[in-house]
Amino acid sequence: MEQEEKIKLYLDSLCVYKGIFKEKVGDKFNTLVDKISIDSSFGECIVAYNEFTYSLFSVSKDLSFKEGIVDEMLLNSNPFNVMVEGSEEVAPFIIQGIKAELECLGKIALVNSTTIKEIFISKFGENQLVKKRIDSLLHWGINNIDYIAKKDSPFEKIKLLLMNSNEWASCTDDIVDFHKKNGTGRVTAYGAFVWERYDNDQVGHLREIKEPDPVRLSNLIGYESQKKEIISNTKQFLMGAPANNLLLYGARGTGKSSTVKAILNEYSNQGLRLIEVDKKQLSDFTRIIRLLKNKKQKFIIFVDDLVFDENEDSYSALKTILEGKVENRPSNIIIYATTNRRHLVSEKFSDRDDVNSKDTMEEKLSLADRFGITISFFTPNQKEFLIIVDGIVNERGLIVDEGELHREALKWEKWHNGRSPRSANQFVDWLQGMQMSGE
Known part of the structure; x- marks a missing residue:
């Protein structure tokens, strides 16, 4: 079976996670696979490739296709994770079906620009100019650096597991446990x-x-x-x-x-x-x-x-x-x-x-x-204002004579925005800037 036929088969085998490829980056990828799977022209394939790459670039500075799939898989609600969110037990036959889907999804996540370019070469690569144009296309999805969790949270832990694994079916129990404990949707990842x-949004x-x-x-x-x-x-x-x-x-x-x-x-x-x-x-x-x-x-x-x-x-x-x-x-x-x-x-x-x-x-x-x-x-009195200034200065590790600090702070509150924590921060920003510029 040809490479493009395998990718198409993996996409067509999805049920629960099919929604990933119906909008945004996933939809552009679906279009690209459709173009290379049928008798499309080289120009049509190149346009689909570039539209997908542009869409991926808009959501991932690293052009990580795998990360895009992981985020959509975990953050978007679907019948499976909604059911897991509100249920203690999941029927064994459903788990088996999800394992099969995760296996397909994992294979799709491994597709990168090299894979697609090889397909282009096999279809259109007789001409040297065409080969040169294919080679010049922007690379994506090629990342040999292990993913590092951005913070200590349940979402980042499950994402770390999936990003550093090529066998997603083996992660099924972890995914079920994540949704049981944390639910579904973007609230699982963002605070x-x-x-x-x-005006045109009647729902919000x-x-x-x-x-x-x-x-x-x-x-x-x-x-x-x-x-x-x-x-x-x-x-x-x-x-x-x-x-x-x-x-x-x-x-x-x-x-x-x-x-x-x-x-x-x-x-x-x-x-x-x-x-x-x-x-x-x-x-x-x-x-x-x-x-x-x-x-x-x-x-x-x-x-x-x-x-x-x-x-x-x-x-x-x-x-x-x-x-x-x-x-x-x-x-x-x-x-x-x-x-x-x-x-x-x-x-x-x-x-x-x-x-x-x-x-x-x-x-x-x-x-x-x-x-x-x-x-x-309440608005701080003068003593409280100076205590706030001292605290900000100490937190930032600035070295300044206390007498001079207080004199300048009191000038600031008279000449600018009065006494408040915000005004104190603005004063210390000015002071730190003056120190850094050597004035």
Whole structure:
């Protein structure tokens, strides 16, 4: 059997994992195999080759076809891994079928540009110019370097196993165990997501953030009692114990958003995930619940910079969510929000003169009260500001006279953005830049 016939047979033998080759890079590969398997012209084959290579390049800087298949196999939901996610036992005949599919999938993953070029040569290689054009095509899928896990996570461990194996059928039990413990979908690999819905998208979707803010709690100087309370609530949530929705209130630059992101980085290895939702899309909360409620992970729905205008639709949506009138919020979802307004709703002067001003103010306060815990991030005084500056300088290992440091820091806060952790970081960035440039 010819090489192209074998590859085509492996592709046609797939059932559960067939979806890998129906979209994105997999679809381009499928088209390439179709072109070389039928009586297509050299030009058609070259176009298919280059379109596949371009598609692969857009998702893999190493042009690793094998890695692309592994990612799609583990991250995309299919009937098999969805069944494993919600089932204790898998029938033996299903395991046997999956082993057969994994054997085929493993063979496909070994295909590289050398394989395809050999097929091109056998079909079109009589002419020296054609041979030269074939040889000049961009290489892909040729990687003799063992894969190195990017971090210590269940996803990276199973990916490491598959990347360093050429016998995927022997990894069946490991794959089943991975999906049983971690579930399915992109939440098994990524910690942070953004909920997106464009004008032409009536459903909305989660987009993973591949390089989230790496800030850690140790990087955030000060506000120890606030961090302690957030950590305690988050640990209760991860343990499955009752936990509260949190409202982080305070001036801009005091570290509210950074603290939430740092919490994710501290506990993502325990299954914590963060989904940032714009306040304008809070009406999608029911849809988000349905996507997440059966997942193995725990999710913080993060709404940043929360403030509403009068009669804004999203105000009613959040109120309904916090009251529990929307579809019951499952135990693996919690809401953390930040705001620089205690009332959450922009206050108008006319509210104070209204005959029912007390009722109006009570209504505006009631939304904040529906969060179980409100944590205040106050603007630091001068002493606290200098402690934050000292902490950042020490963390970065900078050597500077303390007296000079404090004098320059106080000048900075007067001339620039006031006293806040953000301003302290900006000052130390300036100081470090000055030191590095020798000024």
